[in-house]
Amino acid sequence: MNNRMTKLAAAIIVVAAIVLGVRSLDGTPVKAVEFSEIAKAMEEVPWMHASSSGFERGLTGVADQWIGFQSKIQAGRWADGTASFWNLREHRRAEYDPSSNTITLTYIKDNEYPLNLASPALLLESMHKMAQDQDAQIVARIGDFQGRKVQVQEISFRNVGANQENHTATLYVDPHNKRLCAAQVSGVDAEGHVVIAGGITFDYPETGPQDIYDLGVPRNAKI
Secondary structure, eight states: OOOHHHHHHHHHHHHHTOOOOOOOOSSSEOOOOOHHHHHHHHHHOOOEEEEEEEETTTEEEEEEEEETTTTTEEEEETTTTTTEETTTTTEEEEEEEEETTTEEEEOGGGGGOOOHHHHHHHHHHHHHHHHTTTTTEEEEEEETTTTTEEEEEEEEEEEETTTTTEEEEEEEEEETOOOOOEEEEEEEOOOOOOEEEEEEEEEEOOOOOOOOOOGGGOOOOOO
């Protein structure tokens, strides 16, 4: 569920980023952060960390995920104690099951690589392609996030999927370094019932987890 929320936020980022100019809430033109600017900014950071929480159709979840673009590492930790660690350079994936206190190691084939580890640009391009089929309405304004000025982009998707749901996201983008600060997502069905809601915050540390034990997995776990 958290992975789908992260992908939804990433898809919405791209929709906002490829729009060169959108209208603010009062009708004043606001220049949105461009797709190429976000891709370039992501290529310059060694790590991205995302913390998400929310629910989808009654299923709640909390997750922390790290992507090392340069080190080719993707790691995730969930509230139920499960964890995963991908190392593309070593072709190794480790997955932890807390119910059996077991780590399962598997070999990663080339066609199993997560696309978002190939490069930041490919990640954004894939999400862009996913989002092109949806008619998004976008407004932008200058606002505040945790005491700093940010560009707030509000994006609405109408009649999504077979259930004709309406999805909305609010993005907080730093206009100076072009990085995403946070995102909030929500969705309602045709009857107005909330079916998905959550939030994601992003930060960009200099380093990240180097193995699955750095995610809090006990070292006495059976391999």
